[in-house]
Amino acid sequence: MSKGLPETRTDAAMSELVPEPRPKPAVPMKPVSINSNLLGYIGIDTIIEQMRKKTMKTGFDFNIMVVGQSGLGKSTLVNTLFKSQVSRKAASWNREEKIPKTVEIKAIGHVIEEGGVKMKLTVIDTPGFGDQINNENCWEPIEKYINEQYEKFLKEEVNIARKKRIPDTRVHCCLYFISPTGHSLRPLDLEFMKHLSKVVNIIPVIAKADTMTLEEKSEFKQRVRKELEVNGIEFYPQKEFDEDLEDKTENDKIRQESMPFAVVGSDKEYQVNGKRVLGRKTPWGIIEVENLNHCEFALLRDFVIRTHLQDLKEVTHNIHYETYRAKRLNDNGGLPPGEGLLGTVLPPVPATPCPSAE
Amino acid sequence: MDKEYVGFSALPSQLHRKSVKKGFDFTLMVAGESGLGKSTLINSLFLTNLYEDRQVPEASARLTQTLTIERRSVEIEEGGIKVKLTLVDTPGFGDAVDCSDCWLPVVRYVEEQFEQYLRDESGLNRKNIQDSRVHCCLYFISPFGRGLRPLDVAFLRAMHEKVNIIPVIGKADVLMPKETQALKQKIRDQLKEEQINIYQFPECDSDEDEEFKRQDAEMKGRIPFAVVGSCEVVREGGTTRPVRGRCYSWGTVEVENPHHCDFLNLRRMLVQTHLQDLKEVTHDLLYEGYRARCLQSLARPGARDRASRSKLSRQSTTEIPLPLLPLAETEKLIREKDEELRRMQEMLEKMQAQMQQSQVPGEQSDTL
Numbered sequence: 086m087s088k089g090l091p092e093t094r095t096d097a098a099m100s101e102l103v104p105e106p107r108p109k110p111a112v113p114m115k116p117v118s119i120n121s122n123l124l125g126y127i128g129i130d131t132i133i134e135q136m137r138k139k140t141m142k143t144g145f146d147f148n149i150m151v152v153g154q155s156g157l158g159k160s161t162l163v164n165t166l167f168k169s170q171v172s173r174k175a176a177s178w179n180r181e182e183k184i185p186k187t188v189e190i191k192a193i194g195h196v197i198e199e200g201g202v203k204m205k206l207t208v209i210d211t212p213g214f215g216d217q218i219n220n221e222n223c224w225e226p227i228e229k230y231i232n233e234q235y236e237k238f239l240k241e242e243v244n245i246a247r248k249k250r251i252p253d254t255r256v257h258c259c260l261y262f263i264s265p266t267g268h269s270l271r272p273l274d275l276e277f278m279k280h281l282s283k284v285v286n287i288i289p290v291i292a293k294a295d296t297m298t299l300e301e302k303s304e305f306k307q308r309v310r311k312e313l314e315v316n317g318i319e320f321y322p323q324k325e326f327d328e329d330l331e332d333k334t335e336n337d338k339i340r341q342e343s344m345p346f347a348v349v350g351s352d353k354e355y356q357v358n359g360k361r362v363l364g365r366k367t368p369w370g371i372i373e374v375e376n377l378n379h380c381e382f383a384l385l386r387d388f389v390i391r392t393h394l395q396d397l398k399e400v401t402h403n404i405h406y407e408t409y410r411a412k413r414l415n416d417n418g419g420l421p422p423g424e425g426l427l428g429t430v431l432p433p434v435p436a437t438p439c440p441s442a443e
Numbered sequence: 444m445d446k447e448y449v450g451f452s453a454l455p456s457q458l459h460r461k462s463v464k465k466g467f468d469f470t471l472m473v474a475g476e477s478g479l480g481k482s483t484l485i486n487s488l489f490l491t492n493l494y495e496d497r498q499v500p501e502a503s504a505r506l507t508q509t510l511t512i513e514r515r516s517v518e519i520e521e522g523g524i525k526v527k528l529t530l531v532d533t534p535g536f537g538d539a540v541d542c543s544d545c546w547l548p549v550v551r552y553v554e555e556q557f558e559q560y561l562r563d564e565s566g567l568n569r570k571n572i573q574d575s576r577v578h579c580c581l582y583f584i585s586p587f588g589r590g591l592r593p594l595d596v597a598f599l600r601a602m603h604e605k606v607n608i609i610p611v612i613g614k615a616d617v618l619m620p621k622e623t624q625a626l627k628q629k630i631r632d633q634l635k636e637e638q639i640n641i642y643q644f645p646e647c648d649s650d651e652d653e654e655f656k657r658q659d660a661e662m663k664g665r666i667p668f669a670v671v672g673s674c675e676v677v678r679e680g681g682t683t684r685p686v687r688g689r690c691y692s693w694g695t696v697e698v699e700n701p702h703h704c705d706f707l708n709l710r711r712m713l714v715q716t717h718l719q720d721l722k723e724v725t726h727d728l729l730y731e732g733y734r735a736r737c738l739q740s741l742a743r744p745g746a747r748d749r750a751s752r753s754k755l756s757r758q759s760t761t762e763i764p765l766p767l768l769p770l771a772e773t774e775k776l777i778r779e780k781d782e783e784l785r786r787m788q789e790m791l792e793k794m795q796a797q798m799q800q801s802q803v804p805g806e807q808s809d810t811l
Contacts, residue, residue, distance in 0.1 A: 156588035218594045219541045266478020270502040273540050293587055296617035298689055312501055365619055368702050370694020378692045
């Protein structure tokens with residue numbers, strides 16, 4: 086049995102992934118050396134590969150909600166993030182568009198595929214938020230929707246005959262769009278985030294950031310961060326859920342320097358230096374969406390999709406959903422809610438993280 | 444030929460000299476949500492730093508803030524002409540979560556100025572009437588939305604018959620040229636649909652040449668103006684000489700470049716050519732409308748002929764009641780004015796007596 090074979094396998098797996106930033110869960114970056122005393126190779130490190138293969142076959146769900154006043158570029162940004170027309174832009178200019186009188190919740194699902202991996206992406210839009218003259222409690226329909234998804238999942242979970250894979254419609258991530266006034270947050274922003282940061286992962290983004298110069302941007306971001314802190318609003322990644330030191334340092338840097346991400350979205354391409362880039366063309370220059378000198382779209386994309394996608398889902402499941410579940414059980418006197426129950430007390434569902442292939 | 448030359452063609456320059464001596468005042472109101480670049484634009488338009496010591500409150504402080512009206516004055520001199528510019532600001536407008544009726548204090552303010560003017564005009568000492576009426580309101584529309592928002596419509600509806608409104612799109616450098624055109628068209632359509640009368644720039648004289656007329660029409664077609672303000676002078680970014688602008692990583696927006704934004708148009712039409720017209724429209728149209736409404740609602744039935752009342756003109760000023768004041772107040776005012784009159788008469792008599800004493804006997808003294 087030559088030792089050359091297993092090492093080549095690991096090396097092959099590694100070299101595929103080297104150009105990407107380190108994703109989570111980890112693919113082993115260094116060869117396992119603890120068994121150097123053993124004469125054989127067991128092969129348990131291939132479990133990661135098996136899980137990966139399974140994920141690729143089954144695909145996974147991701148539900149992202151966008152909240153903000155109309156015209157802040159929510160749909161364009163989502164389309165840019167996922168490089169496809171996943172969000173129907175609510176307005177061409179010439180279409181008759183009436184602002185809805187109350188906040189509507191519109192969920193549209195798409196299946197997108199990349200590198201053999203299928204993602205069932207659901208974009209949840211909230212037209213009408215913040216557009217009225219009186220916006221009191223306009224976050225209530227949104228909170229209601231989020232809780233309804235938790236309720237649906239809970240009902241499925243406590244069913245006697247459970248589906249093998251519970252369809253997950255819970256909101257994993259909520260992008261909140263801040264208007265780039267340059268001064269500070271608006272009272273409505275504070276109210277929304279205060280109410281919803283305990284229920285869902287909120288990622289604040291500064292919309293249409295091409296309206297601010299570099300100094301204005303950094304001043305505005307500092308002020309927004311300070312205001313959020315002063316008001317006790319914990320946006321994702323929440324400090325209390327950092328699992329280890331490595332997470333903490335990485336997330337600290339993001340929390341204190343990069344967030345909220347100042348983004349620009351576009352679905353038009355222009356020629357810049359011989360390349361076709363997504364951007365916005367003005368008489369004084371072309372704003373390149375993926376150029377880090379111009380805006381932080383690339384940072385947001387890497388953060389949400391390339392590094393923290395799984396973590397967003399895990400926090401939603403382990404923390405927000407469990408909080409909801411505990412509250413429901415307590416309200417119900419320890420009994421799970423819903424029909425299929427017949428009054429029996431079921432043992433509590435163990436709080437293990439669901440594998441990605443759920 | 445000299446006989447035919449009367450000389451009143453010099454009247455305009457006489458008027459001009461008089462107004463230069465008297466000075467000129469103008470009251471401009473700026474309204475719109477916070478963060479649309481209002482203060483920066485005002486500073487850019489008038490090359491002043493009116494908002495230097497301003498503190499913008501944080502969001503949590505604005506949760507319970509109500510709308511306030513702030514006035515700032517500045518004297519600007521240029522080419523020997525002095526202008527006393529008064530700026531009326533409306534901080535807090537559109538900020539709260541519940542903005543219902545947040546335009547009412549603004550409407551009340553404008554009407555109060557009319558009321559004050561009406562009172563002064565109907566009073567006895569009319570020499571030094573201070574005109575605090577709002578001559579023009581620059582209303583800022585957000586470039587981040589898709590046209591007029593419900594709050595914009597509500598404000599414009601409440602104010603368009605009371606003040607000259609010039610709508611502008613603030614922070615317009617966030618828009619690409621096509622987006623700017625689309626937004627302007629959407630706003631124009633919405634204004635028509637909601638029947639909101641914004642200030643109409645007057646037609647240019649028929650004896651102007653074609654080129655001027657074309658330019659004028661083109662400028663008017665750009666309303667609402669999409670503006671960018673800046674008080675910083677930038678030298679880099681590919682500009683050949685220092686210009687006022689905003690410096691981005693992808694280029695520099697030049698405030699005074701007509702291809703970049705409509706700042707020059709706004710400045711030309713507001714400050715350079717139509718300042719006087721705005722005052723005239725305020726006085727002849729808006730104020731008269733207010734006055735007519737006000738007096739009509741006061742007139743007792745049967746006290747005067749209804750037909751003549753329905754055409755209240757400036758000639759029929761014989762018995763104008765002081766409007767909108769409760770009776771006690773009116774009487775108090777009349778008493779005060781009577782006092783003043785009596786004092787003035789006393790002074791007159793004293794001076795006449797003095798003159799007679801110091802006079803060389805035999806000469807008649809002119810009545811003063």
